[in-house]
Amino acid sequence: MGSITLLFIILSGIIALSLALFQYWHRLKKKSIFNLLAFLRFLTIFAVLILLVNPKIEKETFYKEKPKLVIATDNSSSLSFLEQEENIKRVINNLKENQELNDKFDLNFFSFDEDLKMTDSLSFQGRQTNVANAFDKLQDIYKSDIAPTILLSDGNQTYGSDYGYTSLKFKQPVYPIVLGDTTQHVDIKLQQLNVNKYAFYKNNFPIEAIISYNGEEKVSTSFKILNGNTVVWSQTVDFDQINNSKILNFSLPANQIGLFTYKAIIEPLSNEKNTNNNAKNFAIEVVNEKSNIAIVSDFVHPDLGALKKSIESNEQRSVSILSINEFVSKITDYQMVILYQPNSRFKPAFDALNVTPLNSLIVSGSKTDWNFINNTKNNYKHDISNQTENYQAVINTNYSEFIIPDLDFESFPPLIGKFGNINFSVPSKVILTKKIGNVITDDVLLATLEYNSQREALLLGENIWQWRAQSFLNQGSFDQFDDFIGKLVQYLASKKRRERLNVEFESFYNGSSNVVISAQYFNTTYEFDNRENLIINVTDDISGEKKSYPFILKNNSYQVDLSSLPASDYRFTVTATNSNISKSGSFKIIAYNIEEQFLNANMSKLQTVASNTNGNTYFPDKTDDLIDDLLNDSRFAIIEKSTKNTVPLIDWKYLLALIAICLTSEWFIRKYNGLI
Structure with a gap:
């Protein structure tokens, strides 16, 4: 409250007192009732004047904020396989029913398998486990809170980043409760089986099997590949405490076209406890031919390698990076061509395509000669400009030629292309439009077109290799970006009639x-x-x-x-x-x-997480010790906070009530005493 406001309040008091005395002064000595009337009149006038001055009043409110306690429970089927459901339910009930713990913390329950969900309802049906993803999402949720985390898990992760490393960036203490047997049993395991999805007719397809052994005695067993009940390949393998792993590399023939199922099996030992990890089924689709795709360029650029890797992520496709003359001499070997930043030197390639038509993708950029392309192609014309621009991509959700994967195109870095728009003289479908800065335009960045039984696509920007890298940062893998490029190539390479x-x-x-x-x-x-x-x-x-x-x-x-x-x-x-x-x-x-490949809890990894985050590791029967540690930890104290609100006096309803009461009381007193 400022000094001017205080001066107005004092002046209001003097004016109110003066007016009250002026009205009742000559009567004050006659009856004591006039003292009360003068006081009521003073309060009324003073309250009205205070409302006119309308001073600001600071109101401070105090409240207590409890720290959060996060209980994140593994909901994958491995916990059911390890028979830990009852242990988990008992631990969660102990946490829920402990009154001291609930008085000190706000308990927040989560479950996780492939993803994180805010719930305490558990089914133990999760197909895979991603602990790292749970840490990342909890970090985002509680980045500004005190939120120690209890992690109920066997510690076995089936995919995702290494959660031991992820925990280094986790800002909350983690208290793992180790679920499952930590005793090491004798076990022989088919650790990994690496097989391509496709094989080519009359070729051999490679298989790599990684087998591990946990035990002290020397053992010998047999590794087999079965097709139905027929053994198609086998080998005896020996292990001991030192030589406890083997990598087997071999090939099988693909003599028939179609889909074939095989079973890889390592014969279990007589004293093995878990035999579910001794076998794995796999399938191979034998195809008759490979799609050959040419990338034609007259200079080296990172985009060439990125396109080659994306397209060849599907084993049914093969990519060759060629010079213009090499492509012209081998044009009949390919089902599709990518012309990278064409210029006048590409004239032999365009002439060859007029004789041997192929579906094509043209990628333009800062070195593209649009004057040459405009004179060569009749289906579209691009504005001629030497100026380049950075273009980000905006997806056209109405594109319907093929299904576009769920890529976050707007998070991708901009492509560099020639300034200007392109005008089509044949029907075209837009996949991506250009975004310049914060302005979304209708200008084409990526489009497809069909004419005379041919298909063509245009990408009006270079540096698509950066898109592939950004996709990996966003998703943790190249799969979605490669799927997008694969579907574009599949559309262009196919001559199949369109169906409804x-x-x-x-x-x-x-x-x-x-x-x-x-x-x-x-x-x-x-x-x-x-x-x-x-x-x-x-x-x-x-x-x-x-x-x-x-x-x-x-x-x-x-x-x-x-x-x-x-x-x-x-x-x-x-x-x-x-x-x-x-x-x-x-x-x-x-x-x-x-999820059934694990026999033991991964205690060492859970201890690493606890160490990285200044937490501690517990077993289900030591839940009371965990509760005591949380209650006695000074890092998790209840914090008293306050909020200050500046409120104008005119919002204070009690002052209006006071004016009404004073006026009403004065009127009734005067009426009762016959002064009205």
């Missing part, structure tokens, strides 16, 4: 992966139709059981998740119920539960 119902699925799925089937439905004018109702009818070829599932709409496609299906061979039919169009196919789910 397209279904995307894999020939086989591993039992621990998600089984997701995607579909697109088009109306009679081949525009994507989001009003159709798609149903998939799935039949188990072994049991004969039939099930139906509805597709759900997601962006520019329909999707259905069949991950709940058990391992088996399946046939399916996808039906558009309104138009009665259907599409059929088949797939195989291979039996494999990665």
Whole structure:
């Protein structure tokens, strides 16, 4: 409150007192009742004047803030396999029912498997475990809070970053409760099996098996590959305490075209406790030929390697980086061509494409000669400019030629391209538009077009290698970006007639992966139709059981998740119920539960996490010790905080009530004494 305001308040008091005395002064000595009337009049006038002055009053409120206590529980099926459900329920109930703990902390319950969820409801059905992802998300949620974390887990992670390293960046103390047996048992394990997804007819496909042994005695056993009940390859392997691992590399012939299932098995030892980790099923799809794709450039650029790696992530495709003359001499060897930043030296390549038409992708950039391309191609014209610009990408969610993976294009760094727009003289479909700074434009960055039974795509920017790197930073792998490039190449390399119902699925799925089937439905004018109702009818070829599932709409496609299906061979039919169009196919789910490969808790990794975060490790029967440590830890004290609010007096309703009471009281007193 300022000195001017204080002066006005004093002046208001003097004015109020003067007016009250002026009205009742000559009567004060007659009756004592006039003293009360003068006082009420003073309060009324003073309160009204105070409201006119309207001073600001600071109001301070005190409250206590309890630290958070995070209880993150592993919800994967490995805990069920290790028979830890009762231990987990007992620990959680002890935490919930301890009154002292609830008085000191706000308890927040989470569960995690592949992802983190805020819940204390546990099913122990998670297919995979990603502890690192749980740490990353908890760090984001509680970055400004005091939130010690209790981690109930066996410590076995099936995919994701090393959570021991991730915990170094975790700002909260972590208290792991070790679930599962920590006693080391004799065990021989098929640690890893590396096999390509595809093989080529009349070739051999390589297999790499990594086998580990945990024990002290010398042992000998047999490793086999079975196709049905037939042993197609075997080898005897010996282990001891020192030589406790083997890497086997061998090849099998691909003599028939189709999908084939195999089983790799290491014969269990007589005293083994866990034999679930001794075998693994795998499948190979034998295909007849490989798609050959040419990348033509007359200078070296990182984009060339990035495109080659993305396309060849699918083993059915092979990429050759060629000079212009090499491409012209071998043009008949390829099903598609990528022309990287064409200029006038590309004239022989364009002439060869006029004679031997191939579907193509043209990538332009700062060195592209658009004057040459405009004179060579009749289907589009680009504005001529020597100026370059940085363009970020904005996805067109209405694009319907193929299903675009869920990439965060707006987080990608900008591409460099020639300034100006492109105008098409044939039908085109836009995948990405340009964003300059914060301005989203309608200008094309990536588009596809069809004409005279040919398909072509244009990418109007260089440095796509940076997109692949950013995708890895965003997702932890190149898979989604490579999938995007793969689908663009698949669209360009295919000459198949367009259909109204397209279904995307894999020939086989591993039992621990998600089984997701995607579909697109088009109306009679081949525009994507989001009003159709798609149903998939799935039949188990072994049991004969039939099930139906509805597709759900997601962006520019329909999707259905069949991950709940058990391992088996399946046939399916996808039906558009309104138009009665259907599409059929088949797939195989291979039996494999990665969560059942662990016999023991990974105590050493959990101890590393506790050490990295200044926490401690406990067992389920020592929950009371954990509670005592949390209650006595001075780092987790309840903090008293205060908030100050500056409130104008005119918002104080009690002052208005005081004025009303004073005026009412004065009127009743005067009325009662016959002064009115």
